[in-house]
Amino acid sequence: MTRESTTLIQRLSFSKTVTWKSFACSVVLVCATTPFVQAQSESQVANVSRIPGSIVGNRMQVVGGHHNRLADAKNDIGMVDQSMPMSRMVLSLKPTAAQQSDLDQLLKDIQDPNSPSFHKWLTPEQYADRFGQNPGDIQKITDWLTAKGFTIIETARGRNWIAFSGTAQQVQQTFNTPIHHYVVNGVKHFANAKDPSVPVEIAEMVNAVHGLHDFKPHHNMRKPIANRLKNSARPNLTLGDCSSNNCYTVLAPDDIATIYNIKQLTSSNSTLCGGSPCNGTGQSIVVAGQSDILLTDIQAFQSLFSLPQTTIPTQTIYVPGGGAPGVIPGDSDESSLDLEWSSSTARNANIIFVTSNTGGGAFDSVTYAIDQDFAPVISLSYSQCEYFLFPADFTTFEQEAQKANVEGITILSASGDSGTAACDDQNEEAAQFGNFVNYPASSPEVTGVGGTFLNDANSSFNTYWNTSNTPTLASVISYIPEEAWNDTFIFWDNYNDATLASSGGGPSNCVGQDLVQNTCLYGFPKPSWQTGPGVPADGVRDVPDVALASSSFNDPYIYCSQGYCPTSAANYSLLDTNYQFTQAGGTSFATPVFAGIVAILNQYLSSNHLAPAKGLGNINPVMYQMAVTQNGNPNGPFHDIVANANSDFEDDNNSVNCEVGSSTQCGAATAESTPFGYLAGYNTGVGYDQVTGLGSVNAYNFVVSFMGTAASVTPNTISYSVLKGLSSSPIEVVYQNNTSSNITLSNVSVSPGNFALTQTCTSSPIPSHGSCAAFVSFAPNAISTVPGTLTFTDAANTNTLSVSLTGVGYDVTITNTRPVRGHATTSSTISGPGQSTTFDLSMQMIAPSNGSVGTVPTVTFDCSNLPAATTCKVSPGSLQLNASSTNFTVEITANETNRSKRLHSNASSAKQATAAGNYMATLTAHIGAATRTFYLPFTVN
Numbered sequence: 001m002t003r004e005s006t007t008l009i010q011r012l013s014f015s016k017t018v019t020w021k022s023f024a025c026s027v028v029l030v031c032a033t034t035p036f037v038q039a040q041s042e043s044q045v046a047n048v049s050r051i052p053g054s055i056v057g058n059r060m061q062v063v064g065g066h067h068n069r070l071a072d073a074k075n076d077i078g079m080v081d082q083s084m085p086m087s088r089m090v091l092s093l094k095p096t097a098a099q100q101s102d103l104d105q106l107l108k109d110i111q112d113p114n115s116p117s118f119h120k121w122l123t124p125e126q127y128a129d130r131f132g133q134n135p136g137d138i139q140k141i142t143d144w145l146t147a148k149g150f151t152i153i154e155t156a157r158g159r160n161w162i163a164f165s166g167t168a169q170q171v172q173q174t175f176n177t178p179i180h181h182y183v184v185n186g187v188k189h190f191a192n193a194k195d196p197s198v199p200v201e202i203a204e205m206v207n208a209v210h211g212l213h214d215f216k217p218h219h220n221m222r223k224p225i226a227n228r229l230k231n232s233a234r235p236n237l238t239l240g241d242c243s244s245n246n247c248y249t250v251l252a253p254d255d256i257a258t259i260y261n262i263k264q265l266t267s268s269n270s271t272l273c274g275g276s277p278c279n280g281t282g283q284s285i286v287v288a289g290q291s292d293i294l295l296t297d298i299q300a301f302q303s304l305f306s307l308p309q310t311t312i313p314t315q316t317i318y319v320p321g322g323g324a325p326g327v328i329p330g331d332s333d334e335s336s337l338d339l340e341w342s343s344s345t346a347r348n349a350n351i352i353f354v355t356s357n358t359g360g361g362a363f364d365s366v367t368y369a370i371d372q373d374f375a376p377v378i379s380l381s382y383s384q385c386e387y388f389l390f391p392a393d394f395t396t397f398e399q400e401a402q403k404a405n406v407e408g409i410t411i412l413s414a415s416g417d418s419g420t421a422a423c424d425d426q427n428e429e430a431a432q433f434g435n436f437v438n439y440p441a442s443s444p445e446v447t448g449v450g451g452t453f454l455n456d457a458n459s460s461f462n463t464y465w466n467t468s469n470t471p472t473l474a475s476v477i478s479y480i481p482e483e484a485w486n487d488t489f490i491f492w493d494n495y496n497d498a499t500l501a502s503s504g505g506g507p508s509n510c511v512g513q514d515l516v517q518n519t520c521l522y523g524f525p526k527p528s529w530q531t532g533p534g535v536p537a538d539g540v541r542d543v544p545d546v547a548l549a550s551s552s553f554n555d556p557y558i559y560c561s562q563g564y565c566p567t568s569a570a571n572y573s574l575l576d577t578n579y580q581f582t583q584a585g586g587t588s589f590a591t592p593v594f595a596g597i598v599a600i601l602n603q604y605l606s607s608n609h610l611a612p613a614k615g616l617g618n619i620n621p622v623m624y625q626m627a628v629t630q631n632g633n634p635n636g637p638f639h640d641i642v643a644n645a646n647s648d649f650e651d652d653n654n655s656v657n658c659e660v661g662s663s664t665q666c667g668a669a670t671a672e673s674t675p676f677g678y679l680a681g682y683n684t685g686v687g688y689d690q691v692t693g694l695g696s697v698n699a700y701n702f703v704v705s706f707m708g709t710a711a712s713v714t715p716n717t718i719s720y721s722v723l724k725g726l727s728s729s730p731i732e733v734v735y736q737n738n739t740s741s742n743i744t745l746s747n748v749s750v751s752p753g754n755f756a757l758t759q760t761c762t763s764s765p766i767p768s769h770g771s772c773a774a775f776v777s778f779a780p781n782a783i784s785t786v787p788g789t790l791t792f793t794d795a796a797n798t799n800t801l802s803v804s805l806t807g808v809g810y811d812v813t814i815t816n817t818r819p820v821r822g823h824a825t826t827s828s829t830i831s832g833p834g835q836s837t838t839f840d841l842s843m844q845m846i847a848p849s850n851g852s853v854g855t856v857p858t859v860t861f862d863c864s865n866l867p868a869a870t871t872c873k874v875s876p877g878s879l880q881l882n883a884s885s886t887n888f889t890v891e892i893t894a895n896e897t898n899r900s901k902r903l904h905s906n907a908s909s910a911k912q913a914t915a916a917g918n919y920m921a922t923l924t925a926h927i928g929a930a931t932r933t934f935y936l937p938f939t940v941n
Contacts, residue, residue, distance in 0.1 A: 047099065047159075049134045051201055055144040060176055061203035062195050065391030067515045070215055071191035075182040080190050082169035084179070088153060088321030088358040089171070089211035090367075091141065092161045092396040099131050106406055111621050116719045121408030121614045124157035124373050131403075132159030133205070141202060148174045153321040156371045158403055165321055171196075175209060189214050207399065208392035216290060216361030217382040249456075249465055250583050251549065251557045253305050253344035254474030256593060259454070260548065261479070262345060264700040265600055272769065274607035278703065280346025282606070282613070283599040284375035287313065287338045287353050287592065288382070290361035291331035292324055293561075300565040301340045304558075306472045312343045313353035319368045322357035327562065337559035337584075338381055338592045345596025346603075350375070366411070367397070370404040376602055376615025378404070379595035380413045381588040383438035385422035386510035387520060394439075394511050401445035408615035412595050414587035415441040415450040415544040416504025419488065419654035420681040429498035430676040431656055434663035435506055441543045442508040444527040445618055448543040449591045451485035451503035451550025452641055452696055479698075480555075482641050484684045484691045487553040487585075488656045498676065502654040503550065504587065505690040506682055508541040529621035532628045534687025545620055547641065547692035548593055552585030559584065594697075601703045608771050609734040610707050610714050622706060627687065627694045629709060637702035641684045641692040654691045655681035704738065704769045711743060712736050713792060713801045720778035720807040721854040723930045730758040730775035733803055735792050737766040746795040748774055754781070755788045755805055780809025785851030808851035812859075812927060814934040817842045817887060827937040828892075833913045836893035839936055843925065844885045856881045857928035861890075865922045867940070869895040869914045872921065881927075890923060894940050916940050 095103065109115035122130070138159055142152050145162065149170050153163040168179040168190075175196035182189045191213030198206050257263040264270065265278040272278050298312045318324055325331075335355065343351045352374050354365040362382040369378055404411055416422050416438040421431030441448030456464045466475045487501035508523030524541035536542055549555065564582050598619065605611035616622075630636030643652040657676035658666035666677040682690035707714065714734050722728045737743045742765040750757050756779065761772030776790055788805035817840045828837040847853045859879040863872030873891045880886075894914035921936040 047096075047129065047132055047134045049136050050096070050205055051137045051140050053201070055140055055199050055201045057144065057199040057201075059200045060197040061200050062197050063203070063206050063208065063392070064195050065393075065395075065515070066177075066192060066195045066208065066212070067390050068191050068213055068215060069388060069390075069518075070184050071180070071182045071189070071193070071213060075184050076193070077181045077183055077188075080168050080179045080181055082167065082172070084168040084190070086166050086168060086171055086179070086211065087323075088163055088165055088319070088364070089209060090161050090163050090360075090364075091145070091209055092207035092399070093133050093141075093159075093205050094207040094395065094399065095131050095160070103131050103402060103406070107402060107618075110406055110617060113714075113716050116717055118715055118717070119408070119612050119616075121612065121617070122406050124371060124403075124407065127403055127406060128157060128159035132156070135159065137205070138162065144199070144202075145174075150174070157373070158371055160399065160403070161367075161371075163321055171212065175212075177212065179212065184215075191215065207396045210392075210396065211359045214359045216359055217363060217384065249475070249555050251555055252469075252473040252475075253307065253341070254470065254472045255476040256341075256345070256549070258474065258476045259479055260593075260597070260697055260699045261701070262597065262600070262699040265604070265703060266347065272608075272704070273603050276607075278600045278604050278607075280349030280596065280599045280603055282348075283346060283603050284314075284350040284352055284377070285342050285346065285595050285599050286366075286369045286375040286378045287335065287342060287351060287595075288362045288365040288369060288378060288380045289331065289335035289338065289353060289355040290325060290357070290365065290382075291328035291335055291355060292316075292326055293332050293335050293339065293353070294327065294563065297336050297560040297562065297565060298339055298343075301336075301344075301558075301560040304473065304560070304565060305344065307344055308347055310343075310348075312339055312351050314350040316353045316355065317368075317374070319354065319356040319358055319364050322364075325355060325357035329562065333559070333561040334381055334588060336561035337557070337589060338379055340559055341557065341589055342379055342592035342596045342599075345593050346599040349596070349599045363397070367400050370400050370407070370409060373407055373409070376408055376410060377595050377598050378409060378411045379592045380411065380440070381591050383414055383416050383422075383441055383504075385416075385433075385436040386439050386442060386508065386523070387423050387433065387436050387513075389439060389510075390515070391511075391513060397440070398443060398445065401440065401443050405445050405617040408612065408617050410598055410616055410619055411440065411443075411446045412449055412591050412598065413441040413443075413446050414438070414504070414591045415448045415547075417451070417502065417550070417586045417588075418500040418504060419486065419502030419656040419679070420504075420506050421500060421656050421658065421679055422504055422506075424500060424656075426500045428500055429657065430662075431500060431658040431666070431679050432662035434658075434665040435679065435681075436510060437506045437508055437543050438504050441504070442524060442541055444524055444530075444541050444620075447594075447618075447620055447623075448504075448545045448693070449587055449594050450505055450544030450547035450692055451585075451587045451590055452482040452547045452692055453485040453487075453551045454480040454549050454555045455483045455644070456480050457554060479639070482549070482639060482692075482696055483644055484641065484652055484654060485547070485550045486654055486656075487551055490553050492657075498657055500656045501552065502656055502681070503544070503547060503691050505544050505654055505693070506542070507536065507538050507690070508543070527620070529624050532624055532688055533631075534685055534689055535624075536690070542688075542690050544690075544693040545623060546594060546638075546694055546697060547587075548590035548696050550585050550587050550590050552583075556583040556585045557589045558582060559589075597697065597699050597702065600699070601706055604703045605706065608736065609732060609773060610736055610771070623694060624688075626702075626705065632686070635701065636698070637705050638695040638697055640686065640695045641689070642686055643684050653681045653683045655679060707736060708738050710738055711792075711794070711799050711801060712738060713803055715803070716801075717804045718776065718790075718806070719852075719854065720805070721852075721856070722778055722780050722807065722809055723927055724780050724783060724809045724811045726928070726930050727756075727779035728777045728807075730777045733774045733776060733790060734771050735761070735766065735774065735801070736771045737768060740768050742767055743799075744795040745772070745792055747793040748791070750776055750788065750790045750805070752786065752788055754779055754786045754807055754809075755790070757790075776803075776805065778805070778807035780807060782809055783811050783846055783848055784809050785848045806851075808848065808853055810845055810847040810851075810853050810856075812843055812845050812881065812925070812932055814841055814843050814923070814925065814932060816840065827918070827939055830892070830894045830914075830938060830940045832941055833894050836891050837938055839890040839892075840887070841890060841923075841934070842885045842887050843879060843881065845881045860926045862924050862926070863890070863892075863921055863936075864924065865920060866892070867914055867917070867919050870919075870940075871895070872923075874923070890936060892921060892936065892938055914940050
């Protein structure tokens with residue numbers, strides 16, 4: 001909750017336009033090996049077989065980069081029992097260099113409005129066919145694992161990993177790595193004692209072997225002031241005594257809806273989402289966890305705040321191979337609040353809880369949710385600092401994050417709660433490891449969510465808060481100004497209590513590692529989209545991207561977990577009789593709230609036909625461009641968090657305490673950090689900063705301006721592939737008015753004549769943030785590529801928008817591939833009743849040399865003009881055409897006289913024989929709504 005530290009997470013493979021500097025790798029340096037490759041073309045690369053024969057396994061090759069820093073010699077207490085079950089392990093398989101290049105290009109194109117691939121999301125199966133492993137190779141690997149005694153749990157739908165289970169003995173014998181027990185911070189774990197090995201036949205295909213340890217993500221829930229309030233009066237949520245300053249403010253769902261202007265979208269009076277409120281209807285969010293929860297907690301939360309009494313989670317899914325984890329303190333709290341706050345933000349969305357009882361914990365939950373394509377939004381409140389991960393983690397799980405992005409899935413991850421000291425537990429008094437950031441928030445494929453502090457302390461109470469609650473327990477009046485979230489020095493100043501409590505942020509710096517020298521080499525390269533005012537020119541990925549309220553000291557959130565929940569405002573107290581908190585803070589709250597906002601964004605765009613219903617994939621490129629466009633406008637999508645001239649030292653940065661001498665980055669004690677050292681962090685400033693990212697959001701402005709603040713058209717390029725002589729189905733183009741005024745279109749036209757408008761809109765003004773649709777079809781009259789343009793002109797002639805059209809007309813032909821099996825080409829002979837003849841034919845698609853044909857309808861066949869008592873069989877019965885010729889056969893059989901005609905007087909029971917003669921059968925190929933015919937001459941003797 002207030003920060004989820006994770007012990008093992010994973011991923012690395014990139015979609016950047018920048019080329020990653022290559023490093024020489026040896027036995028000393030273990031590098032994350034997936035390179036940045038500039039894509040050479042947009043052509044798809046076939047997943048050809050990479051295993052020429054069988055997997056013998058006589059020669060093995062080490063797969064480096066599996067060292068876990070926590071599993072070191074000083075913590076080693078010996079080998080585990082060899083019969084110990086290893087419940088879910090994953091053999092991660094990497095794409096070829098050509099596939100990775102193709103994927104890198106697609107990741108750019110799929111977010112480029114000028115590309116034909118824009119927002120054309122892949123299914124897991126389409127990903128598998130394009131970027132996954134060859135099915136035959138998958139079978140060979142599963143056969144090898146099975147022969148070694150392992151049980152196959154599942155193969156990824158994306159065909160890029162295989163999950164299996166076994167015992168510690170089988171792991172040691174198969175992968176040449178013993179499994180030992182380790183005691184870390186008093187907790188007993190198991191882990192591989194050295195890097196695993198795999199057969200040389202598959203070594204170049206293997207990213208990693210995961211699941212060899214149980215250092216799963218751990219959660220550290222902050223209970224910041226329990227001891228301080230133990231012997232003092234318990235302040236109430238009810239604000240009736242605020243006139244005498246005897247009140248305490250906490251955040252209810254409708255408070256957050258007011259602060260971030262979510263309510264303007266969700267209000268029952270809103271018609272922004274296709275005439276209805278934008279409340280998440282039709283959308284889904286995955287919450288990733290590693291514990292079970294009590295449904296009664298969610299119900300109590302809904303009841304307390306008068307929320308819709310829907311079933312949350314809509315569905316609970318366990319990652320296969322581990323079973324149900326049970327209710328685990330801390331982790332259960334985390335999942336409960338994630339479910340409560342994502343569902344109270346997007347109140348009609350489906351909330352899918354994916355949880356795991358496996359070694360990878362919540363990160364296995366994310367990987368499984370991506371591969372199964374459960375939802376277009378994933379909320380992840382767990383993280384781990386880059387230093388505690390290893391190269392095999394990054395290469396493997398960046399591959400999964402890239403898979404998510406081409407499937408249209410947006411991943412939101414908490415940036416952490418230890419300020420710049422991501423590797424230190426937030427409950428520690430002072431940092432020891434130095435400056436690091438958390439992963440996966442640092443991934444270029446993920447949106448990192450940081451924390452802010454609501455700056456209401458220096459104003460009179462009723463400036464931002466009412467002195468009484470609404471029926472939904474809300475009391476916030478308006479947006480509350482924000483500053484950097486940093487409770488670290490507040491706790492010390494007010495309670496002489498040292499802890500780490502600040503927004504995680506800074507530069508990525510430990511993706512490449514020297515595992516022998518135990519040092520960091522480099523971080524993720526700066527993504528091409530991470531630009532704009534305030535973005536450091538440091539050459540690496542910086543986090544976070546956005547931030548929302550996260551303080552547990554000032555204006556914390558309420559949540560319900562493990563049976564603890566206030567029943568009403570009147571009797572609410574911060575502590576129950578056992579001093580268990582029902583209020584807290586951290587980026588674990590900010591992340592599910594922002595996930596709810598993204599779900600509302602998806603609903604708005606899909607209901608207004610501005611984007612596919614599926615989702616948006618990586619939203620970072622658009623967000624950074626939005627911030628550039630906003631250019632300091634206070635009424636834009638972001639609340640820029642800047643330094644306050646009247647604020648205290650800690651209000652402007654994410655610096656924290658540190659143990660003097662623990663790292664070279666720990667400076668001498670200051671007045672604020674006494675008696676500890678001072679780990680310098682990063683300051684808030686105009687534009688982007690490494691504390692709050694682009695800032696917090698005005699959800700309404702964020703959603704309605706996501707596609708721009710001027711009029712726009714979606715899509716702005718269309719490609720057609722149509723059989724000559726036919727007309728395509730109309731394709732919708734949406735004209736969106738993103739301005740604050742009405743727009744009247746004076747003309748909507750299309751040219752040349754091969755294109756046609758089947759529906760248009762020019763008569764009525766398009767209201768602010770409204771839209772209209774035009775539908776365009778294409779009808780080729782030749783085998784050719786035809787360029788065209790759809791033009792929208794407003795009445796004021798101030799904003800003419802156009803859509804680039806490309807129509808490809810193609811045809812298909814059917815020909816004999818050779819003379820018909822010993823007979824003349826012009827006619828085939830059937831020697832008599834009961835005999836047959838076969839025509840060997842070929843169907844070929846003919847396309848223009850300067851055009852590319854997309855998906856062609858499946859071709860089916862039928863025969864006609866056959867003489868009586870003759871049958872026709874086409875093999876195969878249907879064809880899928882491509883650029884090359886496709887062969888098929890037609891067999892015509894003449895029936896013989898049924899013997900029953902001789903044995904029975906009832907002539908109707910006899911089968912008529914085919915009469916001798918010359919015939920011309922007709923073969924008809926059905927290609928969508930079109931037909932093509934071919935004539936089959938034959939003679940029956």
